[in-house]
Amino acid sequence: xxxxxxxxxxxxxxxxxxxxxxxxxxxxxxxxxxxxxxxxxxxxxxxxxxxxxxxxxxxxxxxxxxxxxxxxxxxxxxxxxxxxxxxxxxxxxxxxxxxxxxxxxxxxxxxx
Amino acid sequence: xxxxxxxxxxxxxxxxxxxxxxxxxxxxxxxxxxxxxxxxxxxxxxxxxxxxxxxxxxxxxxxxxxxxxxxxxxxxxxxxxxxxxxxxxxxxxxxxxxxxxxxxxxxxxx
Numbered sequence: 001x002x003x004x005x006x007x008x009x010x011x012x013x014x015x016x017x018x019x020x021x022x023x024x025x026x027x028x029x030x031x032x033x034x035x036x037x038x039x040x041x042x043x044x045x046x047x048x049x050x051x052x053x054x055x056x057x058x059x060x061x062x063x064x065x066x067x068x069x070x071x072x073x074x075x076x077x078x079x080x081x082x083x084x085x086x087x088x089x090x091x092x093x094x095x096x097x098x099x100x101x102x103x104x105x106x107x108x109x110x111x112x
Numbered sequence: 113x114x115x116x117x118x119x120x121x122x123x124x125x126x127x128x129x130x131x132x133x134x135x136x137x138x139x140x141x142x143x144x145x146x147x148x149x150x151x152x153x154x155x156x157x158x159x160x161x162x163x164x165x166x167x168x169x170x171x172x173x174x175x176x177x178x179x180x181x182x183x184x185x186x187x188x189x190x191x192x193x194x195x196x197x198x199x200x201x202x203x204x205x206x207x208x209x210x211x212x213x214x215x216x217x218x219x220x221x222x
Contacts, residue, residue, distance in 0.1 A: 097208055
């Protein structure tokens with residue numbers, strides 16, 4: 001199994017508070033991705049990174065920011081959480097663009 | 113973006129082969145066909161991918177139609193552990209866009 005961990009695995013937070021989710025990999029893969037998964041929508045890409053300090057937006061990036069200061073870590077921040085951001089968040093990695101992606105175990109976030 | 117169409121759900125008996133279909137009539141020449149599956153409460157898991165030729169690996173086989181407008185994921189002997197949602201995705205070479213859709217929920221009957 002690819003070495004990908006996500007933390008925290010579960011979080012409950014209040015509307016308006018900032019939240020940071022962490023993805024950590026031990027595979028030294030260049031590409032990292034953040035997705036959210038909601039019933040009826042499948043997985044949707046939030047942001048992705050193609051190298052240290054190199055990131056770009058996905059299809060549902062509003063309300064989210066990311067940072068990647070080291071190859072192994074990719075952080076997803078909700079600056080001011082809203083109830084619509086209640087979801088399961090998955091991190092993924094890939095060695096090259098368009099190659100197979102390997103997913104982490106997910107973080108279940110509830111915004112009350 | 114090229115789209116895929118999959119049945120919402122399928123059932124199979126344990127230890128029998130399963131053929132999961134996927135239609136992708138708008139596929140372009142640079143699109144790879146990827147399959148992932150997601151077991152309950154887990155992240156998606158890569159299964160197999162191909163471009164034009166049929167592919168085999170330890171998990172499954174991928175059969176691609178000659179015109180590439182459809183493909184079939186074949187699980188040779190379904191087990192209870194294969195119960196999952198299976199996603200067929202088109203990946204355009206050189207892009208990051210993985211559009212997962214809602215997939216096919218496979219139920220395996222003991």
